[in-house]
Amino acid sequence: MSAPTVTQRTFRGIERDDGSVGVRDHVLVLPSVICSHAVADRIAERVEGAVSAPHDHGCAQLGADNEQTRRTLLSLAESPNVAGTVVVGLGCEAVQSADVKATLEARGVTVRELSIQDAGGTDECVERGVEAARELVEAERADRRPADLGEVTLGVVSSDLDASTVERGDPLVGGLARAVVAAGGRVVAAGSERLVAHAETAREACIEDAREAFDALADRHAGHPARATRVARFARDLSFAEATGAWGDLPIRDVLRYGERATHAEGLVVVDAPSRFAEATTALAAAGANLVVHVTGDGVLAGHPLVPVIKVTGDPGTAAALPEDIDVNATAASADDLLETVLDVADGAESCAERHGLTQFAITRIGPSM
Numbered sequence: 001m002s003a004p005t006v007t008q009r010t011f012r013g014i015e016r017d018d019g020s021v022g023v024r025d026h027v028l029v030l031p032s033v034i035c036s037h038a039v040a041d042r043i044a045e046r047v048e049g050a051v052s053a054p055h056d057h058g059c060a061q062l063g064a065d066n067e068q069t070r071r072t073l074l075s076l077a078e079s080p081n082v083a084g085t086v087v088v089g090l091g092c093e094a095v096q097s098a099d100v101k102a103t104l105e106a107r108g109v110t111v112r113e114l115s116i117q118d119a120g121g122t123d124e125c126v127e128r129g130v131e132a133a134r135e136l137v138e139a140e141r142a143d144r145r146p147a148d149l150g151e152v153t154l155g156v157v158s159s160d161l162d163a164s165t166v167e168r169g170d171p172l173v174g175g176l177a178r179a180v181v182a183a184g185g186r187v188v189a190a191g192s193e194r195l196v197a198h199a200e201t202a203r204e205a206c207i208e209d210a211r212e213a214f215d216a217l218a219d220r221h222a223g224h225p226a227r228a229t230r231v232a233r234f235a236r237d238l239s240f241a242e243a244t245g246a247w248g249d250l251p252i253r254d255v256l257r258y259g260e261r262a263t264h265a266e267g268l269v270v271v272d273a274p275s276r277f278a279e280a281t282t283a284l285a286a287a288g289a290n291l292v293v294h295v296t297g298d299g300v301l302a303g304h305p306l307v308p309v310i311k312v313t314g315d316p317g318t319a320a321a322l323p324e325d326i327d328v329n330a331t332a333a334s335a336d337d338l339l340e341t342v343l344d345v346a347d348g349a350e351s352c353a354e355r356h357g358l359t360q361f362a363i364t365r366i367g368p369s370m
Helices: 034-045 063-077 098-105 122-138 163-182 192-197 198-204 208-222 229-237 277-287 317-322 336-347 352-356
Strands: 011-015 028-033 050-052 083-090 111-114 145-149 153-158 185-191 252-256 267-271 293-295 308-315
Touching: 011 336, 028 063, 028 122, 034 050, 034 122, 050 122, 063 083, 063 098, 063 277, 083 098, 083 122, 098 111, 098 185, 111 122, 122 198, 153 163, 153 277, 163 185, 163 267, 163 277, 163 293, 163 308, 163 336, 185 277, 192 198, 192 208, 192 229, 192 267, 198 208, 208 252, 277 293, 293 336, 308 336, 308 352
Parallel strands: 028 050, 028 083, 083 111, 153 185, 153 293, 185 267, 252 267, 293 308
Antiparallel strands: 011 145
């Protein structure tokens, strides 16, 4: 009997109550506001199996930014890689920890909540938080079960448009995206600068049901000053196909707001997130990605607290200089090599960033905070 091909290979996934499959089993210690993120960090540091997501949001934000922060935090707690969440607040913030808890409970998320002011101070809040996090870590969890490529929700971010990325890194990842979708899986991609730079072609790439959401994205960006990033500038000088090579030339089934969860059963959706790694990966995790592939020409090394990140580079100099930090060298790897790496990481193998304990977490901003 012949051996199964890599696309037929299974990995050990964790089935959640909503039917999604996780590849990690974290307890998330989630600060609802910048003022509590140091306490959340201290809690997570003391509990094996817990991770924190420190950020500088949740207070003195205006309108759409405040709502975006809240939406993102809620979606992160619903990640398939999260078994339960401890929400930590201060007590006077705009994004209230008690409100976050109530909303998550209504959505069926296992959650605990505490605030520094209600607990009586920092030290007491840390102790109570450690107790709550340990309770969730020690709770009975779902066993891992065989899962296949069709149960993957793959996050994709390409953080530059250097020649090595466009010519080698992105096409390799685009092939992976097509394989995931062909198997019945989902792909969520970040990098809305690419859509804005080629609005007419991007709209045509959307299925009819996604065009209203694309028009909403275009309207949002028309109402804010353009950010003069390298990706935005380079995207205008490339074709749409070149700028979006990591998306695999797939039709766009939906366009999500930042922090919004994907609901499509299969295929590609694009998140209204910039290509900057930390902000993009947070949006992909919030959308439901259980792992992320990151294409980087210059070797951005960090991972993310909630999702394993697989680093791909098409730059031979970067691959040679950072052999212990780059998971896949696109100058030498085949599509099957990348797919095998993805399935290994889904099965529990550490990516380079995980092995080194490197993480970044950020939520993008729409406008100024007060």
